[in-house]
Amino acid sequence: MAQFLQQIVNGLSIGSVYALMAVGYSLVYSIMNFSNFAHGGVIMFGAYFGFFAMTLLKLPFLAAFALSFTGTALLALLIERIAYKPLRERRAPFLYFIISAMGASIFLENIVIATIGPTFRTYPKVFSRTAIALGSIAVGRLDLIMFFVSAISLALLVLFIEKTKMGKAIQASAYNMKAAALMGVNTDQIVMIVFILGGILAGIAGVFFGMKYTVYPQIGNITTKSFVAAVFGGLGSLPGAVLGSVLLGIIETMVAGYLSSQFRDLIAFVILIAVLVFRPSGIMGKISEEKA
Amino acid sequence: MSNILEIKGLTKRFGGLAAVDNVDFDVREGGITGLIGPNGAGKTTIFNLITGVYKVSSGNVFFRQKDITNTEPYLVADYGITRTFQNIRLFKNLNVFENVLTACHASAKYGLAESFLRLPRFRKEELALKKKAMDLLDYMGLADRKDAIANGLPYGLQRRLEITRALALDPKLLLLDEPAAGMNPDETEQLMKLIANIRDRFNLTVLVIEHHMDLVMGVCEHIVVLNFGKKLSEGRAEEIRGNKQVIEAYLGGEHAEC
Amino acid sequence: MDAYLEGILILSGINLIAVMGLCLLTGFAGLFSFGHAGFMAIGAYTAAIFTKMLGLPFVFGIAASAVSAAIVSWLIGMATLKLKGDYFCIATLGFGEAIRLILDNFQGLGGSRGWPGIPASSTLLNIVILDIIGVVLIANLVRSRHGRNMIAVREEELAAQVAGINTYKYKMLALVISAAYAGVAGALLGHYMTFIQPKMFSMVKSTELTIIVIFGGLGSISGSVIGAVVLTFLPELLRVVDKWRLVAYGMAVIAIMIGRPRGLMGGFELTPASFRKLFAERKAAREIKAASRLYSDDDSAQGAGR
Ligand SMILES: Nc1ncnc2c1ncn2[C@@H]1O[C@H](COP(=O)(O)OP(=O)(O)OP(=O)(O)O)[C@@H](O)[C@H]1O
Ligand SMILES: [Mg+2]
Numbered sequence: 001m002a003q004f005l006q007q008i009v010n011g012l013s014i015g016s017v018y019a020l021m022a023v024g025y026s027l028v029y030s031i032m033n034f035s036n037f038a039h040g041g042v043i044m045f046g047a048y049f050g051f052f053a054m055t056l057l058k059l060p061f062l063a064a065f066a067l068s069f070t071g072t073a074l075l076a077l078l079i080e081r082i083a084y085k086p087l088r089e090r091r092a093p094f095l096y097f098i099i100s101a102m103g104a105s106i107f108l109e110n111i112v113i114a115t116i117g118p119t120f121r122t123y124p125k126v127f128s129r130t131a132i133a134l135g136s137i138a139v140g141r142l143d144l145i146m147f148f149v150s151a152i153s154l155a156l157l158v159l160f161i162e163k164t165k166m167g168k169a170i171q172a173s174a175y176n177m178k179a180a181a182l183m184g185v186n187t188d189q190i191v192m193i194v195f196i197l198g199g200i201l202a203g204i205a206g207v208f209f210g211m212k213y214t215v216y217p218q219i220g221n222i223t224t225k226s227f228v229a230a231v232f233g234g235l236g237s238l239p240g241a242v243l244g245s246v247l248l249g250i251i252e253t254m255v256a257g258y259l260s261s262q263f264r265d266l267i268a269f270v271i272l273i274a275v276l277v278f279r280p281s282g283i284m285g286k287i288s289e290e291k292a
Numbered sequence: 293m294s295n296i297l298e299i300k301g302l303t304k305r306f307g308g309l310a311a312v313d314n315v316d317f318d319v320r321e322g323g324i325t326g327l328i329g330p331n332g333a334g335k336t337t338i339f340n341l342i343t344g345v346y347k348v349s350s351g352n353v354f355f356r357q358k359d360i361t362n363t364e365p366y367l368v369a370d371y372g373i374t375r376t377f378q379n380i381r382l383f384k385n386l387n388v389f390e391n392v393l394t395a396c397h398a399s400a401k402y403g404l405a406e407s408f409l410r411l412p413r414f415r416k417e418e419l420a421l422k423k424k425a426m427d428l429l430d431y432m433g434l435a436d437r438k439d440a441i442a443n444g445l446p447y448g449l450q451r452r453l454e455i456t457r458a459l460a461l462d463p464k465l466l467l468l469d470e471p472a473a474g475m476n477p478d479e480t481e482q483l484m485k486l487i488a489n490i491r492d493r494f495n496l497t498v499l500v501i502e503h504h505m506d507l508v509m510g511v512c513e514h515i516v517v518l519n520f521g522k523k524l525s526e527g528r529a530e531e532i533r534g535n536k537q538v539i540e541a542y543l544g545g546e547h548a549e550c
Numbered sequence: 551m552d553a554y555l556e557g558i559l560i561l562s563g564i565n566l567i568a569v570m571g572l573c574l575l576t577g578f579a580g581l582f583s584f585g586h587a588g589f590m591a592i593g594a595y596t597a598a599i600f601t602k603m604l605g606l607p608f609v610f611g612i613a614a615s616a617v618s619a620a621i622v623s624w625l626i627g628m629a630t631l632k633l634k635g636d637y638f639c640i641a642t643l644g645f646g647e648a649i650r651l652i653l654d655n656f657q658g659l660g661g662s663r664g665w666p667g668i669p670a671s672s673t674l675l676n677i678v679i680l681d682i683i684g685v686v687l688i689a690n691l692v693r694s695r696h697g698r699n700m701i702a703v704r705e706e707e708l709a710a711q712v713a714g715i716n717t718y719k720y721k722m723l724a725l726v727i728s729a730a731y732a733g734v735a736g737a738l739l740g741h742y743m744t745f746i747q748p749k750m751f752s753m754v755k756s757t758e759l760t761i762i763v764i765f766g767g768l769g770s771i772s773g774s775v776i777g778a779v780v781l782t783f784l785p786e787l788l789r790v791v792d793k794w795r796l797v798a799y800g801m802a803v804i805a806i807m808i809g810r811p812r813g814l815m816g817g818f819e820l821t822p823a824s825f826r827k828l829f830a831e832r833k834a835a836r837e838i839k840a841a842s843r844l845y846s847d848d849d850s851a852q853g854a855g856r
Contacts, residue, residue, distance in 0.1 A: 035636055086808045094636055095582050099764060100807040102584075102757050107800025114793040221753075224647070231640060266651040272644035277629040280637055343712055369714035383705035394702045395713040397695045404723075407694030408687050414694065421695070461714055 002136040007257045008250060013143035015249020016150035017212075020205035021226035022233070022241040023154065024076075024198035030174035030236035031194050032088075034097040035227065038079050040220030041108030042199055046072040046206020047215045048112065054124055061126045069203030076199030077192060079104050088191070105220060112217040121215045146208045153204055154242060157197065161238070166193060174236065225268045232275050234285025243283055296321040296465055296497045297342070297373075302351035304337050311337045313521035314351070319465070319514075324491055324498040326512035328532075330541055333518040335501045336378055339467050343375055344368045355465070370398065372464035376454040376471060378501075382442040388453055389438040393425040395460035425460065431493075432456045447474055451483075459494060466490075468500040484511040509533060517541070556674055562782040563677035564738045566775060569762045570684045571731025573774040576763050578692055579724035580704025582639045584756045585646030586732045589619040591751035592649065593733025594740035595659055598668045601741070608671040612680075612737050619733025620726045627722045646756050653748040664747030672742035680738070684731060689771050691727075700724050701769070732759075761803055772819050 021043055028036040049071040053064035083100045127145060131138035161167035172180040173190045181187045205226075209219060226245060233244025248268060256264040275282060297319040304312040312334040319325045327335050340346040342353050344365040352361045355371055363371075383391050400417040407414055429435045432452060437445065442453060451471055458466055468487070472480040488511055491498050502508040508515060509529040517524040517532060519541040525532060532538055568590060575581050593615030600611040630641040654662040691697045699720045702710035711717050740746045762781050766773030788795050 033636075035640060083804045083808070092807075095580075095639075096807050098582065098636060098639060099760070100804050102761075103800045103803025103807065105800070106757070106796055106803065110793070110796035110800060114797050224643075224753075228644065262655045266648065266655065269644045269648035269651065273629070273641065273648060276633065276637060276641045276644065280630075280633050345708065345712070364716075365708075365711035366714050366716045369712055374714075375712055377709070381706045381709040383702055383709065385705060386701065390698070390701075394698050394710075394715075397699060398714050400695050402695070404691075404696055407696050408690050410690055418694070457709075457713065 011250030011253035015246035018226040018245035022230040025230040026241040034094040037101040038104035040223035042202040043206040044219040046203035047210035050207035072203030073199035080195040234282030237284040240284030298354040326508035326515040329518035334521040374458040374463040375467035378469040384443040566778040568735035569778040571728035575728035577768040579700040583642040585642030587751040587755035588646035588649035589729040589732035590736030593736030597737030615733040615737035616730040620730040623729030
């Protein structure tokens, strides 16, 4: 029982970081209807920004953290302007967006390899590694902080989307981009905001990810799993992305704990295929009849 | 004359909205029937239901007494019903000839292996297909444009090409969705004549959606009027012209045309 | 021949087979896959089982690789080809990764450390022969009713359905054929390297194949052939600037999407007939221009068509 609870706690902690990443995929999907595979690269940059801010610039953790998510927000925006905006203006089919995203992703990963090399880097110690005992289970400080910061960030995002005028405009655009444009919503601005929001969350996720594991250019491959979580929850649905991520985090740790850690990565893709076969709209998404 | 198409209690809901609400009507074989109504009346949705593009919420569609409700679009085409689209859907990057050739395929039988190896039957049937496509283009006056890319054609010719492509399937029933949209009165009248000619030459039945009432009056023998998803009225042109409800519906909706 | 050059030619030839299949799927049927490396993996391992474990001749290995990849793709197609939008693309991504991870954990076939000792049966000769057969078959297919039906699906799916084309069937056909090609490419690769490892069949490999097809121009067979050779050679020539290679690659992909979305050949085919036509068009255009100059000073009104 204690082991079970322990797994749940570990799962929640990693799931919350997946959620930060998955929300970025879902936000973009809800507005632009394509899977933004460059998002993984942005997350990786977030991890490096934080790392170098702390090691090279010797910034304190919070400043490095802020620098990182500012940087990723700008990077996400830049990618949108360069790689997607021309396609949007041309009303290119979604496949072009995906390929362009792949190009951006390859570029980001390899520019890092080419400039600072493929080595693994370890974050300086910020939080004490001794775990906090909660009854029979032990919770790492970093895990606890990760969980709360993620939860707070996601709560702020929900507040922004539900309560502000801009958030309402995002919802309207997600529902129907053309109709929103007709009603006077500046859709170009909406797209920019969405990329900034996704970028900020990517930066936060990147720093945490780097701290929990290590920093290296292929982190993006692991973020593919958060994409799986977004599909699991229902592409385009924010609550779905969060739920899918938490579930994926828990399932993963359970599989690693009770079966074999070798199946840890595999399970994500098994879930992906199962979801696509049995419920392609995911847990919370819906697929509507295309207008003809 | 018998009915080629019978629509019974046809209903389609999108969420709360009933876009088509318990509609009944028949289409007589060999005739030209008009389907009219203001914007959003549900005309296009009925076409989508007949051709299996949308799933029916309730009700039935019978084609020559056979229940074809919720049949896959390609099978509906096999049975002999083809259509055009309100917002033209050509194979945009293909040329005029290829657009029509592709629709002729139903009349070829050669298999996959024969295509891979270019066996004799492949050659023979390909020649026949090409001839058929060319004949149709000749008849529809598109032969001199056969190498033009569909996307680059003037609007009126794109509509004409879409009709040609539909004819390539040798349909028994041809559904035309606002074929005259965007045309001036002259062009529209020509088109209406063409439709009548096509009906006679290919020996088929036509169901045509038209937004402008006056235009259908000339060519349609029978007219069905829809409003807010419901059938408002049906009858011969002169009956419809005098119908109070129809006039009201149109006065309410005409200014919003698009 | 220089062994180094021969090696690159062999790799180009192997890539070409996989690319030919993907050219059909993506260029003609309009479906994108990020999992074709997974089909290559299935082909590579199946062929190795046949030749190394069962000791059968290489041709059996190749045939088995095509069949096994085709069967798996058919199962995947059944599950996902009815989905709209990029769900198919996502599914192939998931499949490709899943295959790789399964092989990673399957110790019977070497697991993640790889599987050595596969017979070195791939030669430049048998690869060139397979390349020629592969290209001819696809070229014939796309100029038949079956191929044109696939093109119609790519161009306008709904209109294709209404024109009596079973779009599901034709997407499936394109997928199964392309998977079989990928399977054969995998078999050839394994029997050239004499060593296979799941890592060789990652998503990066899948993306690389798709990019070659796009680089060559969607819907152009000759473009795909040129793309496969150029993009296999180029990295070798650029060995000196090796680490910048993929950086440039990423930028080039975006640039193509933005600037020349139809790729190198833009759907145009290099055949004797197309050359003749091109020259005829050029000549006609020149004549029109000359003629118009005779009659008026303003020749801008008389373009060359298009
Ligand atoms: N796929 C869909 N999802 C949701 N609502 C739809 C869909 N297709 C049609 N509708 C709705 O159904 C109603 C009827 O639409 P329909 O296109 O059939 O009208 P119409 O009579 O063809 O009008 P028009 O003259 O403008 O072409 C409209 O309110 C439309 O918004
Ligand atoms: Mg309509």
